[in-house]
Every structure is written in C-alpha cells, then in structure tokens.
Amino acid sequence: MLILECPYCGVRAEETELHGGGEAHLKRFGPGSTDDEFHDYLFMKENPRGVHLERWRHVNGCGKWFHAARCTQTLEVFGTYSAQTTEPPQEIKDKISAKRPGWTWREFKG
Amino acid sequence: MSKAVSAMNGASFAGLAKVTETGLGGMITLRGDFASAKFQTAVKAATGTQVPATRKIAFGDRGAAAWMSPDELLLLVDYDSADAVVAKLSEDLATEHHMAVNVSDARACFAVSGDAAREVIAKVAPVDLEAGQFEAGDFRRTRFAQVAGAFWLDETGSFHIVCFRSVAVYMYDLLCTAAHPQSKVGIYA
Numbered sequence A: 001m002l003i004l005e006c007p008y009c010g011v012r013a014e015e016t017e018l019h020g021g022g023e024a025h026l027k028r029f030g031p032g033s034t035d036d037e038f039h040d041y042l043f044m045k046e047n048p049r050g051v052h053l054e055r056w057r058h059v060n061g062c063g064k065w066f067h068a069a070r071c072t073q074t075l076e077v078f079g080t081y082s083a084q085t086t087e088p089p090q091e092i093k094d095k096i097s098a099k100r101p102g103w104t105w106r107e108f109k110g
Numbered sequence B: 001m002s003k004a005v006s007a008m009n010g011a012s013f014a015g016l017a018k019v020t021e022t023g024l025g026g027m028i029t030l031r032g033d034f035a036s037a038k039f040q041t042a043v044k045a046a047t048g049t050q051v052p053a054t055r056k057i058a059f060g061d062r063g064a065a066a067w068m069s070p071d072e073l074l075l076l077v078d079y080d081s082a083d084a085v086v087a088k089l090s091e092d093l094a095t096e097h098h099m100a101v102n103v104s105d106a107r108a109c110f111a112v113s114g115d116a117a118r119e120v121i122a123k124v125a126p127v128d129l130e131a132g133q134f135e136a137g138d139f140r141r142t143r144f145a146q147v148a149g150a151f152w153l154d155e156t157g158s159f160h161i162v163c164f165r166s167v168a169v170y171m172y173d174l175l176c177t178a179a180h181p182q183s184k185v186g187i188y189a
Ligand SMILES: [Zn+2]
Pocket: A006, A007, A008, A009, A010, A011, A058, A061, A062, A063, A064
C-alpha cells in the first residue's frame, strides 16, 4: 500500500484517497510547437524502474494536486512537495540523493 | 414554495452504534484567502467563530467553520438562514477574490453515536480513529467506502458526517451495515 503525505492538509493518505496524475513537471507543447515536440509531449513519458517524479491528487481529501518523489521498484517514498513548482525542490533532491546516489530523471539529477 | 425535506427524512438505526440522518443543515462553501483580514472578519460575522486551524472545526454562537482545504471552508449555519448568510458574505467580500455558495440542498448529514462509533467509522473510512489520533474538534475529508464524505467528532463522542445528497441512501446503508449488531470487531474496545 502506497502512503503519501499530502503537503496541503498534512494527511498521511493511503492510496485509495489519492488519484495518480502521471508524470511530473511536464512542459506543455501546444499551438506553435513542431509536430515532433507535440508528439513527444503527448506520448514520450518517463517510465523508469527506480526514481520517479509524479503528480498526485488528494482526491478523497482536500482535493489538491501535489508532487511525489518515489521509487517505482521498491515503492519507497522520498518525499512529497508543492504543485506550485516546475522542478523538485533542493530538499527533495537531497532526500533522493541520500538513498539513490547518482540518480537522474529527465534533466534533473542529484 | 414547497416544504424542504432531507434525503432520508430523519431515518435512524440502532446497532453497535446509533446511526441517524440528522435532517436539513445549512451549509455554505466558502473559498478565499484565509490570511486576509476581511475574510477572517466575514467568517466571524457568519458563524461567530474564527477561521479554523488545518483539519479542525471551530464552533461559534451562530454556526461552525470546518477546514476543507487551504483555501476552502465549510460553514455550518441554520438551514433557514443560509441564503441570508451567503448574501452577507458576498457583501463583506465584494472586493476580494472569493466564492460563497449555499450548498445545503446538495448535502446530507448523519450522526454516528454510541460506544462503537469509532469502530463503525473505522470500518469504512481509511482514517486512524484510535483515541488520541482523532479527537473532538478534528475534521477530516476522506471517503466512506466508495463515496466522498467529511466528518468530525463532537464533545459528546458523536461523529457527524456530511456527504453529497445524491449518495445519502448509500451512506446510510453503509453506516447501518458497519453498525450491524453481529459485526463487532472490538478494536477500540
Ligand atoms: Zn490533502
């Protein structure tokens, strides 16, 4: 059972209170982008075995979206953080680095 | 104007705990900036209490204010006064970004009381109901089996649940099933 602490209401919510929102920190490519950019935006999602950054929503709770950093292989959770950011905060990067030295995820690394 | 009635017309069931539909309640969804002085004054004027702390419910002489999210409160007032309270809130907050809506008729309210009340709630909601973890004045939005709901505990040990009116029958049947006399687990005994 995955348990994530919602950074908005502080509840340690188990999975059934939450709804997964897919990959975190997506940059939207819409009107004005090239076909390749739009294709990659739509279809080329990260699907790592290991460190992953995701969006989650506390749907059966305060209703807010937030971010989570976790390991898809072990289900270990490194931390959760605000949705109002375009990259993981240093504190979260440090927490990941402590457990998974040398990690990388898209353009981010420890 | 037709006579307003609640979804379950006050149905009640006595099992491990007593389950009661508590009838019509005035409920207002209020969104805005909790840090704003105008917002705080408006909440006080509407309910007689302050903006509650995170995951708490605060009671005043005219109603209560429950913490729904960092920018949303649920105000509980008399059913008949809800429209007037919304009008006053809209006036008080006219110059602020906010939303105040009377949602009374979109909701149903239940109470679960008695010795096994904690156990009955714990069977259907993924919340730690151990004494000390959930106490009087605590407020929690969660799910009850398959439907969304929020609840709080009062000073007398009764739990109060609010959910959408469209799922009132489901909620009532669910609580009655969890309170079935032969379904005791005894975890909080
Ligand atoms: Zn939350």
